[in-house]
Amino acid sequence: MLADKQLASWKYKPLLAFNFVAASNKGAVRLWNKLGFETVGRLPNAFYHPTKNYVDALVMYEWLQAWCCDFN
Known part of the structure; x- marks a missing residue:
């Protein structure tokens, strides 16, 4: 389990797929x-x-939302 200090640093960040x-x-x-x-x-x-x-390839993308953590 993550320490409380690590959990406090989690942020909701956009990710691109x-x-x-x-x-x-x-x-x-x-x-x-x-x-x-x-x-x-x-x-x-x-x-x-x-x-x-x-045949051609289509380049497709989607913005995703994910919880990320800064481990600094």
Whole structure:
């Protein structure tokens, strides 16, 4: 268990999460959008697909909130 002094230093801080999703994977894109991720960019021909050849990757992100601790 953490000491009371350590618990007192915990703060609620934003965290940023990034994810690459194959643009051709419509189900995955829909899921990540539903989870709150937004598309901020596209990387052309980033993934090789066995039947679709090269497909773009979508760069998706979401701001997360998490409890963090400063151990100084």
